[in-house]
């Protein structure tokens with residue numbers, strides 16, 4: 578486990594320096610999973626998704642935590658610390674870590690469209 582910080586609580590610090598480091602760590606270690614935590618989890622998810630190769634999902638229920646892995650093969654979970662009790666947040670993370678990617682063709686097809694867009698900047702064709 579690698580802790581990208583912060584090491585001390587600062588109510589007015591900025592999340593991008595920590596989240597981008599966590600996300601870069603995940604991108605550099607294929608198969609690894611990351612956890613980012615912030616007020617709502619929205620900005621933290623946005624920051625993590627700036628890193629090439631990262632698929633960060635905002636989880637706010639058991640279903641969204643599970644689907645993030647099953648359907649999206651998300652490699653980062655974002656949690657809003659102010660949105661959940663500690664027990665709820667822990668459960669979301671545990672579900673995320675325990676759920677494998679389904680590998681279903683339609684999901685792989687969609688993920689491939691996104692990674693190809695990320696790689697080339699070219700839009701996938703319309704159906």
Ligand SMILES: O=C(CO)[C@H](O)[C@H](O)COP(=O)(O)O
Pocket residue numbers: 588589615616617618619620621
């Ligand atoms: O993305 C967010 C909200 O949507 C962040 O979690 C939030 O902006 C953090 O704010 P604060 O400085 O009050 O902790």
